Amino acid sequence: MKNALEQRASLDALTAGRLARGRLQTSAGLTYRPYWWEAAPRRPALDALELPPQADVVIVGSGFTGLSAALTLLRNGRSVVVVERDVPGFGASTRNGGQVGSGNQKFRVKRLIAMRGRKKAEALLREGVAMLDTIEDLIAREKIDCHFSRCGRFRAAIRPEHYEAMARDMDDLREVAGVESFMVPRAEQRSEIGSDVFFGGSVLPQDASLHPGLYHSGLMQRIEEAGGVIVGGAPAEAIVPTASGFVVTTPRGTVSCRNVIIATNGYTGGLVPELKRRIVPVGSGIIATGEIPEALFAGLMPKGRVYGNTNRVFYYFRASPGERRIIWGGRVGRLANNTSPLAFRHLARDMLHVFPELEDVPVTHAWDGLIGYTFDEVPHIGRTAAGLHYAIGYCGTGVSRATYFGHKIALQLMGSKDGRTAFDDFDFPSFPLQPAAKQAVPVVETWYRIRDAVEF
Numbered sequence: 001m002k003n004a005l006e007q008r009a010s011l012d013a014l015t016a017g018r019l020a021r022g023r024l025q026t027s028a029g030l031t032y033r034p035y036w037w038e039a040a041p042r043r044p045a046l047d048a049l050e051l052p053p054q055a056d057v058v059i060v061g062s063g064f065t066g067l068s069a070a071l072t073l074l075r076n077g078r079s080v081v082v083v084e085r086d087v088p089g090f091g092a093s094t095r096n097g098g099q100v101g102s103g104n105q106k107f108r109v110k111r112l113i114a115m116r117g118r119k120k121a122e123a124l125l126r127e128g129v130a131m132l133d134t135i136e137d138l139i140a141r142e143k144i145d146c147h148f149s150r151c152g153r154f155r156a157a158i159r160p161e162h163y164e165a166m167a168r169d170m171d172d173l174r175e176v177a178g179v180e181s182f183m184v185p186r187a188e189q190r191s192e193i194g195s196d197v198f199f200g201g202s203v204l205p206q207d208a209s210l211h212p213g214l215y216h217s218g219l220m221q222r223i224e225e226a227g228g229v230i231v232g233g234a235p236a237e238a239i240v241p242t243a244s245g246f247v248v249t250t251p252r253g254t255v256s257c258r259n260v261i262i263a264t265n266g267y268t269g270g271l272v273p274e275l276k277r278r279i280v281p282v283g284s285g286i287i288a289t290g291e292i293p294e295a296l297f298a299g300l301m302p303k304g305r306v307y308g309n310t311n312r313v314f315y316y317f318r319a320s321p322g323e324r325r326i327i328w329g330g331r332v333g334r335l336a337n338n339t340s341p342l343a344f345r346h347l348a349r350d351m352l353h354v355f356p357e358l359e360d361v362p363v364t365h366a367w368d369g370l371i372g373y374t375f376d377e378v379p380h381i382g383r384t385a386a387g388l389h390y391a392i393g394y395c396g397t398g399v400s401r402a403t404y405f406g407h408k409i410a411l412q413l414m415g416s417k418d419g420r421t422a423f424d425d426f427d428f429p430s431f432p433l434q435p436a437a438k439q440a441v442p443v444v445e446t447w448y449r450i451r452d453a454v455e456f
C-alpha cells in the first residue's frame, strides 16, 4: 500500500508516457542539467583560482580536446593554462552519451574509398581503431575511475535494406581495416535488445562506454596534480601575436604564452573567425530516466552495450553505469529555450517506440549540448595562418576522437613526429555561408529524416 505522500509523488512525476504525449501539467522532478553532473559536480566558474600571467601553452576550451592536450603537454614538461568560458567542462564533453566509438561508421567503407582512395581510407579506418586504444590506455595509465568498459555497440537496423547494407559494410570494414564485427539477424535480436521494432543489427564488440562526467573530472584532477591550471569564467576574448608568442586576453586577466591551442569544437565563436567559418554547431538532446524496477529492466539491454540505429537523424541509448537508468539521446527539440519538457518530448516518444513498457518510468533529467560539424564531416587538426593550433569538428563522435586529437595536437605543437595523423593533409573547407548554414540545420535535418524514411 502506498502512503498518501507516495501516491501524490507518483501522480506528479513526469513519466515517459506523459512526456511523450505532451501531457505536461507537471514537470515535477525534471532537472535541466546533465545527469552526469550528479556524480561529477561542476566546479563553479568563478572560483578562487588566479590566472597565471605566463605559461608555455594556453588552451582555449576545457573539454576532452583541451584536457587531453593539456595532459600530454604537462607530461612532457610544458606549463599549461586552460581557459574556459563557463564552468570547466561546460561543453559537450560532460553532456554526451558516453558512447565510445572509432568514428569509422560515419561513412560506409566503399564511399570512403570512393572519396579518398583505398590507401587513405585504410589509414583513416585503422586510425579510428587506434583512437579506441588511445582512450583506453590513457584511462588505465592515469588511473581514472570512469566506468570505461569495452561493452560493444549494437547498431539496430531501422529497415530490412539497412541490415543488408550494414552487413556488406561490416565485411568491407573487416577486409580493409581488419575490424571484427558480427551481424545479428532479426530472429535472434532479442539476445541483444528487448524489442522487436528493428530488423536485426550489427555488433562492434570493441566499441566502449564510459561515464563522461567522471572521465572529465578525472582528467581535471590529473592535470591539476601535474601543475596545470584550469580557470573557469575566463572566455578568451582576444589573442594577439607578440615577438615571442601570443597574449590571450580574458576578463580575469591576460596570459602570455609561446603557443595557443583552440579546443572549442561546437562552442566555437568569433574568437578565430577562420575556424568559426568552418564549424556549424548542431544541437543534441538527452533525457535520463529514473531507476527502473529490476523486473522491467532485466531484458531491455541484456548485454549492457551501447545502442544506436541506422538513421541519419538517429537516436542512441545505454544504461547509466552500474544503474538501472536509461540515458536516451537524439536530435535537439525545436524550442528556442530548452528548459521546457516539450523540447524533449520526441526523445520519450522514440524511447517508448522501442521499449513501450517504460511508459510509467519517470524522466528525471533533460539537457542538451552542441556538436561541432564540419563541411566534409571529418575532424580537422592543424595550425591557422596566424600560428594557432587547433583540433576540432568531431561531428558527434568525439569522446575518443577529441581525446586522441587533443593528444596529437599537443605532440604536433612540440614538434614530435608522433603527432602525425592520417587527417593532417586534409583541406579544411569553410561552410559557404556559415550563419546561413547554422540557420539551415533544422531544414537539413528534415531532409535527412525524409531520406531516412526512403533509403539508407
Ligand SMILES: Cc1cc2nc3c(=O)[nH]c(=O)nc-3n(C[C@H](O)[C@H](O)[C@H](O)COP(=O)(O)OP(=O)(O)OC[C@H]3O[C@@H](n4cnc5c(N)ncnc54)[C@H](O)[C@@H]3O)c2cc1C
Binding pocket: 060, 061, 062, 063, 064, 065, 066, 083, 084, 085, 086, 089, 090, 091, 092, 093, 094, 095, 096, 097, 098, 099, 100, 101, 234, 235, 236, 237, 263, 264, 265, 266, 267, 268, 269, 271, 283, 284, 285, 286, 329, 368, 369, 370, 371, 372, 391, 392, 394, 395, 396, 397, 398, 399, 400, 401, 402
Ligand atoms: C548531447 C551530446 C551527446 C553526445 N554523445 C556522444 C557520444 O555518445 N559519443 C561520442 O563519441 N560523442 C558524443 N558527443 C560528441 C562529443 O561530446 C564531442 O565531440 C566532444 O566532447 C568534443 O570535445 P571538445 O573538447 O572538442 O569540445 P567541448 O567539450 O564542447 O568543449 C568546448 C569548450 O570550449 C569552451 N569555449 C568556447 N569558446 C570559448 C572561449 N572563447 N574561451 C574559453 N572557452 C571557450 C566551451 O564553453 C566548451 O566548454 C555528443 C555531444 C553532445 C552535445
